[in-house]
Amino acid sequence: MPFDNLKDFLDRLEQEQELHRVPVEVDPKHEIGAICRKLNVTKGPAVLFEKVKGSAIPLASQLLATNRRLAVALECEEKDLFSETLKRSARQIAPRLVRRGACQDVVKTGKDVDLNELPLATNNPDDNAPYLTAGHVILKDPELGYNLAIYRMMCRSRHEVNLRFIPSHHGWAFLKKAEERGLRALPVAVAIGVDPAIYIASQFEPKIGANELAIAGGLRNKAVDMVKCKTIDCEVPAHAEIIIEGEMKIPPRTGDEGPFGEFCGYTTDKVKDERILTIKAITHKKRPIYHNIWLGKPPHEHLYINAISYGIQAYHDLKVRYPAVKAAYAPPSGVSIKLVIQIDSKMNTPGMVKNLLASTLWTRGAMWKEVLVVDDDIDITNNDEIDWAVVTRVQAGRDTFIVPGGQGSRLDPSSDEFGVTDKLLIDATMKRGFRGKVAEPTKAMMDKIETRWNRYGFR
């Protein structure tokens, strides 16, 4: 059964002993961020801060910060996360319009709009201001349809935030379309606190015009119900906890944004001139829950979700040319610029892996800085196994390649100011002449002990 809203998901997490409630008051400035950092390092539970200083609204964080919780969100086994997400994201179910939504139980417009009523966190010490990090931005265009993606927002005042559209992401293209159509403003709807399928779908990067809300429908196997916004021409998930309705003027007004602790683990030192979103309405449930995403030094949840969503994208790009590709994963410690590809070892024909490695350079916006290909006995979600494959199956002179000075991510602080970086490609598969035979119990024996596990007294 799909989750109908964030509260449903929190209830399930609580049943699974994956949610911790904090009853004492916490400070959204730095204290919540420090607790999130510790929970990331210790692989602790999701957390609901019931009393946040300065706000009447509780704050949930760390929702999907482990593969275990991702598996709870997708109601599958942890070991099937990649294959299930691949299968379900391909089966798209379009959102449908409904007349009423609990997200509009309370409506505040005009002078009543006050972002300070939300428990916006300042997660890291160098962040310039409180940031809204879990705003699911929904844009609509007559030709392109809907787009769903999380874009961070820096709080500027009671009714203004900076909204960061980068050229490689779709918000930018939707704004350009609105400009071409001669609109005087781009309507921007922001949903905070949604069913985890929508959160996960927001991190898919299908080509422009593809609808991430339909991917969410596929992931949850049920259409997302949408209601019309109160003040702008857009629709939002009816079950969301909180909705922000706003407009980006055309041409946009801009203002300083940053510094901010980025997903790659570093604070960008640059303050950038970014677009400003003017908020026309805030609507919410009667007793809403706010959602915060902590970003900074890995590990953190953004990287766990993108490990799968970006892995699936690379998989689709490569599978058409290389049928041997079985799965792809962007390990969280590799901050979305490291890719691990698993191949069907029986199909490892001479030279194929080298061609495959070279072909990865253009996938996912050419962001990859390190790419490994491994055999199908390697669990690509497990760094221990990946390291083992590298150290026992690679001869560096023969199996690694460097592509000097390629285009990569500007957020990698070791690249130059244009994001130019060397790329490391590693064939970590067993090649002809490999002398090892893996020492482990048979599959039959492993299956047998699995069925007896409780009888041995293990949990």
Ligand SMILES: Cc1cc2nc3c(=O)[nH]c(=O)nc-3n(C[C@H](O)[C@H](O)[C@H](O)COP(=O)(O)O)c2cc1C
């Ligand atoms: C917490 C968080 C903050 C993000 N902030 C931004 C941002 O400010 N700008 C951006 O372009 N992408 C940001 N992203 C990444 C996008 O949400 C993600 O790449 C998405 O799939 C882009 O979708 P699009 O191709 O439809 O634009 C963020 C992701 C997360 C989880």
Ligand SMILES: [Mn+2]
């Ligand atoms: Mn998109």
